Amino acid sequence: MISAIEEVTGPIAPPDEQAALRAVLRLNSLTKPPGSLGQLEALAVRLAGISKTEQPSYGTRTVVVMAADHGVCCEGVSAFPQEVTVQMAYNFLSGGAAVNVLARQAGASVQFVDIGIDAELEHPELINRKVRLGTGNMAAGPAMSREEALEAVLVGVRVAQEAVKSGTEILITGEMGIGNTTASAAILCALEGLSPEVAVGRGTGINDERLLYKIEVVERALRVNAPNPADPIDVLSKVGGLEIAGLAGLILGAAAARIPVILDGFISGAAALAAKAIAPESTAYMIASHVSNEQGHKLMLECLGLEALLDLGLRLGEGTGGVLSLHLIDAVNRIMTEMATFESAGVSGAEGK
Template structure:
């Protein structure tokens, strides 16, 4: 049995009994029922993940999957392809958007070369290169199905290894010029929806470049005809190694019963792939923000998850994750340390009346 098959079979739903016990306890804290909104939902969901009523985060890590995409040669990005390599290296220098936010929120990052064109001489970059970028999906499949499985398994392995090191909250990040094009192709295929609805301008295309991008994605789908019922077929034909790696990270988190956070569009696409492979994966996922990329809204609807924030961000890299980490930790701390009505010496019908109104 492959690592992917084993992981998918091992994933179980969240502990519903723990969720109900958590909700009951939260409802008895010194506040009107539901008055802390999403923070209460986060604490209850975490109880379902761990099986414990009181939860605390000890170590956080954002796993950044970096890979090049062959479709870049079709002019679907405003950025040159070598930027993938440059930014991947810069993650290890701590100078990018996700790095600054991660540092501020006391999170580590793990940089993975899962398919960057060229080689690195940098010990801070983990080499799990499947290939030197994918092939141009406008000329055939982006990768083989075997490569897709291997890339997903890299994501599973990353989480497995980091859990052993004590990490208990994860984020998903990526770097790969043209990966909004591959993500739009994957999402359009899986959701069986028009390309125009899920395709955005990515790094800032002109109207002419944007039109080219949509045409290229449509061409890739027409040529490859991915099977929407087969996630591996979709990823291999029109996806990227970064998407596959992040998909594996979501699966790995669910396998290990640890929470994991979605960042933006590419991350949502990977989460959608993981969800289609095993729907129980959803129980372990927290969305961070509502990306400006239009395809995110369709992924949200399919996953049935509500982003915590709307900051009009579209950076990628995993930059939304440390912001969500802060909210998750705030929710857990509040629910762990708030007094119960009895402990707060609150008596009478005051909160009862407010509860009835809510």
């Protein structure tokens, strides 16, 4: 299965520098002072390089919500019980979750993928790619086998490939799984050599006492499993989650297909760190939608070398921040296609000094 991942990551090409340069020239020709649109201009240049055109547009956009359960929930690390995962799954499938609402507003579709929920679901809209019924308790042993982690990554790759084949032009990462902030913090610690004190956050809103215990659980998981930071599959198998591994594959699949992938929050950030460790060139295709209120997310973005578009204090997950950033991407697309140039508007440009 390693060779299968290498087959995906091998074709990941760098962004098109010429398209990015053409985007810079166009931005500088528009009726505004150079650089006056700030991060929107940087985003326009990045998207141009990714999509190989200075005027990209993304008519078909897809949110992929990967869902799985976590055995570490038995340690009491979440404010919500594990059965909420399956209950929320049906909420997503019926269109009632926050990301469904925001996706409708942004003209995006939502795909819900069961990659490891600890129950058997049935629904006509469900994409069933279950690798196993939840992970094991990582505080007592590996979350899953190496083979299962590899399989989960490849599930994500195939979901990305299927979406692109169906016409998707931009992907947004989403997730659902009670306990997944614990696994994400452990991945951050393992891959970047950080202490749990700076990586572990409140997740679903736990109190101070439970936060201290959650830190201890992550410390124990790292001590018991000794994940190898030089081997991202080892990290995913020992302290990861099935949906996190799936999202890592989704990111790699998007990069291989040369389409942008919008990262949501903390859990998506953990998946992105794993994708970067597998294929560093994949970061060129990642767009950071927002900085989460979850402790550790800013550190993740720094490790990825990405700057978030939004800072709204979000900590819901699901892909909500990712979908909200689509409005900024639409704004960039319209600026690049509809805004007048100095020449076309008959406006005098700035003189060089």
